[in-house]
Amino acid sequence: MRQAVSDLVVRPFRQADGETMAVVHRRAILATSDRFYSESQRRNWAAGLIADSYRRLADDGEWFEVACIGERLIGFCGRVDDAIRGLYVEPAWQRRGVGRLLAERAEAAIRERGHTHTAIRSSLPAVDFYRALGYRDGETRVHQTRGGEPMAVLVMHKQLAPATEPGDRIR
Secondary structure, eight states: OOOOGGGEEEEEOOGGGHHHHHHHHHHHHHTSOTTTSOHHHHHHHHTTOOHHHHHHHHHTTOEEEEEEETTEEEEEEEEETTEEEEEEEOGGGTTTTHHHHHHHHHHHHHHHTTOSEEEEEEEGGGHHHHHHTTOEEEEEEEEEOTTSOEEEEEEEEEEOOOOSSOOSOOO
C-alpha cells in the first residue's frame, strides 16, 4: 500500500540526515533514464556522495530542507542566497508532489530574504519539472561530475512573485 503524500512533513536538515540524503541523492541520480545521460555519466555524477558533504555544505551556509514520511527521509532541497542548489526525491516518491512542495518552499524562503529572482542549474531530466513550475530556459553548460565526467546541464531562471502576505518565516 502506498503511503499518502498528505503524511509528508518538511523540516530543516539535521546533522544526522546526511547519510540518508546521500542514499536518496544517489538513487535519484542512478534512476535517471539513458535518454538523458549515459550510465557512465550517472555513475560519475553519483560518485563521492557522503554524509559529511551535506554537513560541510550546511556549515558553509547552504540551507537544506528535507521531506519525510514519518521518520523516513524521501527528498531534500538545498539553497544558497537566491539559488536552488539541488532538489532530489527518492524515485518511488517522484511525480507525487514532493519535489513541487520542496521547490515552492525554497522559492518562498528566497523571496522572504528579499530576492525577486531565483535560478537552478538543472539536470536535463528535471527541465520539464522546472518549466512546469514557471522556470525559463537559460544557457546550457557543461558540468564536471564528482567522478570527473562532463555532462550537460541547463541553467534555468524564475522571476518570483512578490510576497502577498507575511507568513511564517522560512530560513
